[in-house]
Amino acid sequence: MVKVSAGSYDLNTWLYGGYENDIVTVLYGGAGSGKTNLCLLAAVSQAKKGNKVTFIDTEGGFSVERVKQLVGEKDGVQEVLKNIFLLKPTSFEEQKKAFVELNKRLKDQIDLIVVDGMTILYRLDFADARDKSDEALQTINSELAKQMKTLAEIARKKEIPVLVTNQIYRWEDEDRMVGGDILKYWGKCLIELVNDKGRRIAYLRKHRSLPEKSLDFQITNSGIKKRGWI
Numbered sequence: 567m568v569k570v571s572a573g574s575y576d577l578n579t580w581l582y583g584g585y586e587n588d589i590v591t592v593l594y595g596g597a598g599s600g601k602t603n604l605c606l607l608a609a610v611s612q613a614k615k616g617n618k619v620t621f622i623d624t625e626g627g628f629s630v631e632r633v634k635q636l637v638g639e640k641d642g643v644q645e646v647l648k649n650i651f652l653l654k655p656t657s658f659e660e661q662k663k664a665f666v667e668l669n670k671r672l673k674d675q676i677d678l679i680v681v682d683g684m685t686i687l688y689r690l691d692f693a694d695a696r697d698k699s700d701e702a703l704q705t706i707n708s709e710l711a712k713q714m715k716t717l718a719e720i721a722r723k724k725e726i727p728v729l730v731t732n733q734i735y736r737w738e739d740e741d742r743m744v745g746g747d748i749l750k751y752w753g754k755c756l757i758e759l760v761n762d763k764g765r766r767i768a769y770l771r772k773h774r775s776l777p778e779k780s781l782d783f784q785i786t787n788s789g790i791k792k793r794g795w796i
């Protein structure tokens with residue numbers, strides 16, 4: 567099976583080679599749990615090899631400074647950045663347009679698609695729509711479903727790996743994903759990231775060929791490392 571590097575030796579080992587090519591992988595967790603780091607790591611790893619990345623950043627998490635650290639070398643950062651096509655929607659309407667742009671760009675080479683913050687702008691619209699009408703709510707829900715379906719189809723038909731991040735919210739003592747069923751359905755690999763008072767853990771919650779398991783990790787200048795015994 568073809569996989570795309572997660573950009574970290576330890577993450578790749580944990581995932582038996584990396585993220586799968588023909589599906590959408592959903593990384594979810596609270597603020598600061600490492601979602602953007604994992605996205606940047608995978609993106610930089612592809613861009614370094616001269617591969618093309620389309621990166622949709624809805625929360626301004628894409629940091630050139632962090633990219634520089636991950637690239638490691640002083641030169642080469644510009645080359646890496648050239649291979650990353652960045653789209654920065656600031657409303658759910660703009661996110662919809664970003665997907666139109668993504669579809670247009672499919673005729674060119676794309677080796678990895680990242681949507682960092684899939685439901686952030688959706689969530690803002692959701693609050694408005696809920697106050698308006700059921701139809702308004704249905705409209706934005708079906709737009710989110712349509713975007714996830716588009717990503718899943720691109721992954722399956724074109725074998726372009728897709729990474730999506732998602733937030734969680736607390737409901738009756740339980741952490742739930744925003745846009746729950748939609749993202750769970752279209753994401754064939756689900757990885758939960760947790761920062762428990764400084765102890766970072768990745769949980770493989772759903773995978774087509776691997777069992778549920780976890781990985782203690784650290785975020786370092788150069789990326790993600792497995793945490794050894796203390």
Ligand SMILES: Nc1ncnc2c1ncn2[C@@H]1O[C@H](COP(=O)(O)OP(=O)(O)O)[C@@H](O)[C@H]1O
Pocket residue numbers: 595596597598599600601602603604627632635785786787788
């Ligand atoms: N060079 C680094 N070394 C160690 N930790 C870092 C480094 N760069 C960022 N971090 C940590 O990464 C965390 C932010 O992770 P991020 O991927 O932005 O989370 P999320 O996208 O889930 O909100 C912060 O806790 C920050 O301290």
Ligand SMILES: [Mg+2]
Pocket residue numbers: 601602603625627682
């Ligand atoms: Mg982030």
